[in-house]
Structure formats: C-alpha cells, structure tokens
C-alpha cells in the first residue's frame with residue numbers, strides 16, 4: 001500500500017494532476033464559493049473543525065483567504081483516540097492562520113453516550129462514529145451562537161466512496177474542497193504554501209488509535225483517485241482502467257463496490273411516494 005502520496009508524482013495519471021493554471025483557477029473558484037455561501041446565508045463567517053489533517057488545514061486556509069482570519073473560528077476537539085501530535089498540529093494551524101480557536105475535550109460528552117448505552121462500547125466503529133457526530137453537534141452549537149456557517153472538509157474521494165460518517169463529519173453547510181480528489185487537495189495545499197509535514201501527513205479519520213484511511217479502505221489514495229477519475233467519474237471501462245493504470249480488476253471492483261454501497265449517504269433520506 002502506497003504511503004508515498006507525493007503531490008508532484010510524475011507517475012500520477014495526468015487526468016488527476018492539476019496544472020499550475022488550473023491550481024490557481026481552482027483556488028480562486030473555491031475562495032469565491034466560500035464567500036458566496038457565507039453571503040447567501042447572511043452569516044458572520046464560518047466555523048471549522050481542525051484535526052491537524054490536510055483536508056481541514058486546506059479548507060481553513062481557503063476560508064481565511066475568502067473571509068479574513070477574523071471571520072473564521074476553529075474548533076480543536078480532542079478525544080482519547082486522537083494523537084497529541086495531531087491535536088498540536090491542529091493548534092499550530094489555527095495559530096499559523098491567526099484565527100480564533102477553542103480546544104474542546106469531547107471525552108466527557110462521548111462518555112455520556114457510552115454510559116447511557118454500554119452495550120456498544122466495545123464496537124470501535126460505533127463509538128468512533130459517536131465522537132465524529134459529537135464534533136458535528138459542537139460545530140453547529142458555535143455556528144448557531146455566532147451566526148456563522150459550518151465549513152465542511154469532505155473531498156471527492158471520500159464523498160464517492162462513502163468514507164465519512166453519515167450525519168457526522170458530513171453534517172456541514174458546504175464542502176469547499178468537495179470536488180477535488182484527495183491528491184488534488186494535496187496539490188492545492190502545497191500551492192498555498194502550507195507546511196510540508198502537514199501536506200504529506202498520512203490521512204487518518206482518528207476514529208480509533210492507529211487508524212489510517214488507506215489501510216481501512218484497502219487502497220492507496222493514488223490508486224483510489226486514479227480509479228475514481230478514470231472509471232467511476234470518467235469514461236474508461238473496467239478493462240481499459242486496468243490496462244491504463246496497471247491496477248488489478250479486483251481493485252477496480254473494490255472501488256466500485258465502495259461507491260455503490262455508500263449511495264445512501266449521498267441521498268436525502270427516502271420516503272415512500274405519496275399515495276394520494
């Protein structure tokens with residue numbers, strides 16, 4: 001599994017890598033998108049959860065460019081399964097961007113859920129999702145109080161594969177980087193001059209200790225993004241994708257399966273057709 005998520009990997013399929021001109025246009029497009037969302041909502045600015053990961057770091061930096069540092073409020077929300085390194089990176093980002101931020105320990109809140117329903121406390125997915133949803137509640141607590149919107153940090157690779165918690169980190173008002181594949185997020189981050197250690201950090205949802213996206217999904221982001229871009233979003237057949245990328249048919253099937261199984265997360269909750 002590739003941990004070499006190089007931003008400027010010469011082997012990456014050309015379809016995914018943005019040119020310098022495209023990067024500049026993408027940044028401007030996202031900045032103006034954030035401004036429009038905040039203006040349309042008549043909001044005072046934006047709230048964002050800061051994890052020390054590249055998605056929130058990039059989104060926060062673009063938010064500051066769009067709104068000014070004084071209109072962006074960061075929330076760093078550690079729990080027992082977050083590393084100190086990531087949480088101090090999150091604070092470093094807030095300080096680097098010069099935005100207001102609070103550190104809110106979510107352990108007692110999550111514990112209240114676990115005590116209320118002890119049967120599920122050994123289930124790392126269910127408990128991890130509780131922590132993710134608690135963060136969503138806190139984001140909206142602050143957004144309601146300050147007349148702000150919640151900036152989401154979801155990217156296209158996560159959205160298509162359903163790699164997010166339903167009504168957890170998905171519970172946001174907009175996703176500024178939502179149409180960028182993960183590798184493109186890295187490119188945008190690098191082009192913004194964000195610190196290299198953050199740009200190249202191994203992605204993790206931090207739902208349990210030691211979790212990494214790539215291990216859980218069973219695919220590296222370089223492979224995942226290429227299959228998404230060429231096959232799921234793109235015109236290539238499964239066979240052509242296998243030949244073009246040198247991946248296995250099983251890898252393509254795995255990606256398609258992730259996308260299909262998560263369709264329910266990308267839809268409004270369905271209701272039966274009205275009878276009358």
Ligand SMILES: Nc1ncnc2c1ncn2[C@@H]1O[C@H](COP(=O)(O)OP(=O)(O)OC[C@H]2O[C@@H]([n+]3cccc(C(=O)O)c3)[C@H](O)[C@@H]2O)[C@@H](O)[C@H]1O
Nearest residue numbers: 125129132162163164165166169204205206207213216264
């Ligand atoms: N076909 C269907 N139609 C309608 N609803 C359906 C459904 N199948 C499941 N569901 C519902 O969806 C629930 C499962 O979805 P969900 O609660 O999201 O849970 P689930 O998809 O099982 O887990 C979340 C996944 O997202 C990853 N994640 C989460 C948060 C952040 C990040 C990150 O990258 O930072 C990644 C996490 O590592 C894990 O792989 C089920 O309990 C059920 O309620």
Ligand SMILES: Nc1ncnc2c1ncn2[C@@H]1O[C@H](COP(=O)(O)OP(=O)(O)OP(=O)(O)O)[C@@H](O)[C@H]1O
Nearest residue numbers: 049050051053054055056076077153169203204205
């Ligand atoms: N401990 C945390 N404190 C505050 N916000 C968090 C925390 N953990 C996750 N989040 C929020 O949930 C979002 C989703 O997490 P995700 O891991 O997908 O993104 P990331 O950490 O920014 O980047 P990466 O995917 O590379 O780890 C984060 O971008 C952030 O907004």
Ligand SMILES: [Mg+2]
Nearest residue numbers: 051053204205
């Ligand atoms: Mg993360």
